[in-house]
Amino acid sequence: MAETQTESLSIPVLGMSCAACQHHVEEALKATDGVESARVDLMAHRAAVEFDPAKVAPELLLQAIRSAGYDAVLPRVGSSKVEKETRDWLQELKVGLTIFFGVVAMVLSMPLMSESGPLDRLMMHILPQIYDLPGDLIRWSLLIVTVFLMIWAGWTVFESAVRAAQHGATNMNTLVSLGTGAAFLYSLYATVAPAPDRHVYFDAVLLILGFMLLGKTLEAAAKKRALSALDALTRLRPLTARVMRDGQEVEAPLEEVQAGDSVVVRPGERFPVDGTILEGRTTVDESMLTGESTPIAREQGDKVLAGSLNYDGAVLVRAQSLGSDTMLEQIARMVEQAQSSRAPMERLADKASSIFVPVVLALAGITFLTWLLVAQNFQLALASTVAVLVIACPCAMGLAVPAALTVAVGRAAQLGVLFKGGEALERLTKLDAVVLDKTGTLTVGRPTLTTIRALPGYDELDLLALAASAEEHSNHPLAHAIVERAKGRNLDWPPARDVSVTPGRGVRAVVEGLEVILGNDAHFRESQIRIPETVQPPRMGVTRLWMAVDGQPTGYFETRDVLRPDATAAVSALHSKGLRVVMLTGDSVSAATPIAEQAGIRELEAGLSPTGKLERIRSLQKGGLKVAMVGDGINDAGALAQSDAGIAMGSGTELAQETGDLILLREEPSSIPAAIDLADSTLRVMRQNLIWAAGYNVIGIPLAAGLLYPSFHILLSPWVAAAAMALSSVSVLSNSLKLRRWQPKALEITPAGIN
Numbered sequence: 052m053a054e055t056q057t058e059s060l061s062i063p064v065l066g067m068s069c070a071a072c073q074h075h076v077e078e079a080l081k082a083t084d085g086v087e088s089a090r091v092d093l094m095a096h097r098a099a100v101e102f103d104p105a106k107v108a109p110e111l112l113l114q115a116i117r118s119a120g121y122d123a124v125l126p127r128v129g130s131s132k133v134e135k136e137t138r139d140w141l142q143e144l145k146v147g148l149t150i151f152f153g154v155v156a157m158v159l160s161m162p163l164m165s166e167s168g169p170l171d172r173l174m175m176h177i178l179p180q181i182y183d184l185p186g187d188l189i190r191w192s193l194l195i196v197t198v199f200l201m202i203w204a205g206w207t208v209f210e211s212a213v214r215a216a217q218h219g220a221t222n223m224n225t226l227v228s229l230g231t232g233a234a235f236l237y238s239l240y241a242t243v244a245p246a247p248d249r250h251v252y253f254d255a256v257l258l259i260l261g262f263m264l265l266g267k268t269l270e271a272a273a274k275k276r277a278l279s280a281l282d283a284l285t286r287l288r289p290l291t292a293r294v295m296r297d298g299q300e301v302e303a304p305l306e307e308v309q310a311g312d313s314v315v316v317r318p319g320e321r322f323p324v325d326g327t328i329l330e331g332r333t334t335v336d337e338s339m340l341t342g343e344s345t346p347i348a349r350e351q352g353d354k355v356l357a358g359s360l361n362y363d364g365a366v367l368v369r370a371q372s373l374g375s376d377t378m379l380e381q382i383a384r385m386v387e388q389a390q391s392s393r394a395p396m397e398r399l400a401d402k403a404s405s406i407f408v409p410v411v412l413a414l415a416g417i418t419f420l421t422w423l424l425v426a427q428n429f430q431l432a433l434a435s436t437v438a439v440l441v442i443a444c445p446c447a448m449g450l451a452v453p454a455a456l457t458v459a460v461g462r463a464a465q466l467g468v469l470f471k472g473g474e475a476l477e478r479l480t481k482l483d484a485v486v487l488d489k490t491g492t493l494t495v496g497r498p499t500l501t502t503i504r505a506l507p508g509y510d511e512l513d514l515l516a517l518a519a520s521a522e523e524h525s526n527h528p529l530a531h532a533i534v535e536r537a538k539g540r541n542l543d544w545p546p547a548r549d550v551s552v553t554p555g556r557g558v559r560a561v562v563e564g565l566e567v568i569l570g571n572d573a574h575f576r577e578s579q580i581r582i583p584e585t586v587q588p589p590r591m592g593v594t595r596l597w598m599a600v601d602g603q604p605t606g607y608f609e610t611r612d613v614l615r616p617d618a619t620a621a622v623s624a625l626h627s628k629g630l631r632v633v634m635l636t637g638d639s640v641s642a643a644t645p646i647a648e649q650a651g652i653r654e655l656e657a658g659l660s661p662t663g664k665l666e667r668i669r670s671l672q673k674g675g676l677k678v679a680m681v682g683d684g685i686n687d688a689g690a691l692a693q694s695d696a697g698i699a700m701g702s703g704t705e706l707a708q709e710t711g712d713l714i715l716l717r718e719e720p721s722s723i724p725a726a727i728d729l730a731d732s733t734l735r736v737m738r739q740n741l742i743w744a745a746g747y748n749v750i751g752i753p754l755a756a757g758l759l760y761p762s763f764h765i766l767l768s769p770w771v772a773a774a775a776m777a778l779s780s781v782s783v784l785s786n787s788l789k790l791r792r793w794q795p796k797a798l799e800i801t802p803a804g805i806n
C-alpha cells in the first residue's frame with residue numbers, strides 16, 4: 052500500500068455570507084483532486100481542508116475557492132491586528148454613509164412622486180424648499196451619489212455575485228445584486244429619459260445595500276464576540292520565559308525554550324509551559340483552563356499548565372510540553388475544531404438554502420410577470436420584485452445553527468466542558484442512559500493505601516519495593532498509591548523490565564530476575580495463580596490488590612478511594628432527567644457496592660474487563676437506548692468510542708481523552724448533567740433560530756410579492772424589506788448570544804462522605 056500523507060490547513064475564506072456560500076466553497080474544495088476532506092465554517096470564515104500535499108498544492112486550493120466565486124488567502128502567521136481594526140472602521144463608514152444617503156435620497160425623491168402620501172405631505176411642511184428644486188437636479192445628483200456608493204461600498208456584493216454567476220452558481224449576493232440592479236437600472240432610465248411621473252428608486256438601492264452591509268458588520272461584530280472566549284484562551288500564554296542557563300536566569304523568547312529546560316516562574320505570572328515543579332510550592336489558578344476558580348496548591352513533583360496563573364510562590368519548573376503541545380493550545384484547537392465542525396442540524400439548513408436561491412429567483416420572476424401582465428403596473432411590478440429578491444436572503448438561515456453552536460461551545464469551554472464537535476452536542480440531547488466508570492470518575496481516583504499484608508515468610512517493605520518497581524510504569528491510580536507509599540518510606544527500588552499492563556486487571560514485570568504480578572482476583576485467575584483460601588475476603592469498600600512473585604502469592608495491598616463530593620448530586624440530577632444511570636467497573640463487587648450505594652446508583656456491574664465494558668454499552672444500545680459513557684481510564688476507551696456520547700474526565704488518561712467526544716476539565720461529575728443541560732438549551736436555540744429564519748421568509752416573501760396588496764393595500768417597499776432582512780440575521784445572532792450567559796443549575800452538594 053502506498054503511503055499517503057495528509058496535511059491539514061485552515062484557510063480564511065472571504066466573501067461568504069450564507070449557508071449556500073458555505074456549501075459552494077465546500078463542494079469546490081471537495082471536487083479538487085487530492086483533497087481528502089473539506090469543511091467550511093461560515094462563522095469563522097474559514098475552510099478546514101485535509102489534503103495530500105503530493106497531489107495538490109495549497110495554491111490550488113485557493114484557486115478552487117476563487118473559482119467558486121469567493122476569495123481566499125493562505126494563513127499567515129502573526130497577521131497584523133491594526134490593519135484589521137482600520138478595515139472595521141472603514142467598513143462602518145461605508146455602512147453609515149450608504150444608509151445616510153439612502154435616507155437623503157428618500158426625502159429628496161418625495162417631490163418626484165406623482166401620488167402624495169401622508170409622509171409626503173409632512174415633508175412638504177417641514178422642508179418645503181426641496182419641492183422647489185428642479186426634478187432633474189435631484190435625479191442627477193442622486194444618480195451620481197448612488198453610482199459612487201454602489202462602487203465604493205457595494206463592490207464586494209456585486210463582485211461576489213458576478214463571480215458566482217460565472218460558474219453558474221447563485222448566492223445571497225445574487226439576490227441582492229439583482230434586486231438593487233433592477234431598481235438602479237430603472238432609475239437610471241428614469242433619470243436619463245425622464246417622463247413626468249417616473250419615480251426613481253435610488254433610495255431603495257442605497258438602503259438595501261446599506262442595511263445589507265449593516266447586517267454584515269453587526270454579524271462580524273457578533274462573531275468576533277462569540278469567538279472571543281477562544282481568543283482569550285490563546286492570549287493567556289506569556290511570550291517569554293525566564294530560563295536557567297548555566298545557573299543564570301535568562302529571559303528568552305518562548306520559541307527558544309526547550310523541553311527539559313528549567314524555567315523560573317514568579318508569583319503573579321502565568322506559566323509559559325506545561326511542566327513539573329522542581330522546587331518551591333505555590334497556589335495556582337487554572338480557571339482559564341478548567342473553569343475551576345478555586346486556587347489549587349501545587350508543590351514539588353506536581354504538574355502545572357501553561358496559561359494558568361501562579362499566585363503566591365516562586366517556583367522552578369521543568370518544561371515538558373511547549374507551544375502547540377501544551378494543554379492550553381490543545382484546548383484552543385479543540386474548541387476551534389468543535390466550532391467549525393458541523394452539527395447534523397446544520398446540514399439541513401445547508402440543503403434548504405441551496406435550493407432556496409433558485410426558488411426565490413423563480414418566485415421573483417412570477418411576481419414581476421404577474422404584476423406586469425395582470426395588473427399592468429410596471430411601478431408595482433418592479434418594487435415588489437425588488438422586495439422579494441431582497442427579503443428572501445437566506446443569511447439568517449445559514450447563521451441559525453453555527454451561531455448557536457459557536458457560542459455554546461465557547462461557553463462550555465468556560466465552564467470546563469470541552470466539546471470536540473457539534474455532533475456530540477446534538478447527541479447529548481437524545482440520551483436514555485448514562486454509564487459511569489467508578490475509579491477516577493465517580494471517585495477521586497487518588498486511593499490511599501490502608502493495608503500492606505505480607506504472607507508468612509515475606510517482608511512488607513520488600514513487597515512494597517518490588518511493587519513500586521512494577522507500578523512505577525503504570526499510571527493507574529492504584530499504581531500511584533503504591534509508588535507514593537514507597538517514596539514515603541524512603542525506599543529505593545530496583546528497575547523493572549518487560550513491564551506489561553493489562554487494563555482492568557493489573558501489571559506484570561520482571562524485577563531483578565523475579566516475575567512480579569500485581570492485580571485483582573481476575574488477574575490472578577488469568578495468570579493461573581491460586582488465591583490462598585485462608586485469607587479473609589476484603590471488607591466492603593476496599594480494593595484489594597494481590598501480589599505474586601514467581602507464581603507464588605506473597606501478599607496484598609488494600610486501598611480505599613473516596614467518592615467525589617458532587618457525585619451523588621450529579622447522579623440524582625441525571626436520574627431526575629429520567630436517565631438510566633449504570634456503573635461499570637473493573638474493580639470488585641465488594642469494593643464497588645458501597646460506592647454505588649453512596650452515589651445513589653442502583654445498577655452496578657463489577658469485575659469487567661475493557662471488552663466487558665464495551666459489550667455492556669453495546670447491549671444497552673441493542674436494547675434501543677442511546678448511551679453516554681463517562682470514563683477516565685485506558686480500560687474505558689473502547690466503551691467511550693462505542694457509546695453515543697463519550698465523556699472523558701480531564702484528569703484521566705490521554706487515550707480516554709482522545710476517544711471521548713467531550714472532555715470534562717473540571718474533575719466533577721456534576722459537569723455531566725450541566726453539559727447535557729447546555730446541549731439541550733443549545734438545541735432549543737438552534738431550533739428557535741431555524742424557525743425564526745424560515746418563518747420570516749415564509750411570511751416575508753408573499754408580503755413582498757404583493758399578495759396582500761389587492762385586498763389590503765399592504766406592500767413592503769424594497770427598503771423595508773432590506774431592513775427586515777438585516778434584522779432577521781441580527782436577531783438570530785442575538786438569540787444565540789444569550790447562550791453566553793447560560794448558567795448550570797446549582798446542585799445540592801452534601802459534604803463528601805468517606806465510604
Ligand code: ADP
Nearest residue numbers: 489490525527555556557558570571636637638
Ligand atoms: P474502574 O473501571 O472502576 O475505573 P479500573 O478498570 O481502572 O477500575 O481498575 C479495575 C481493577 O483493575 C482495579 O481495581 C485493580 O484491581 C486492577 N488494576 C488495574 N490497573 C492496575 C495496576 N496498574 N496495578 C494493579 N491493579 C490494577
Ligand code: MG
Nearest residue numbers: 488490491684
Ligand atoms: Mg477508571
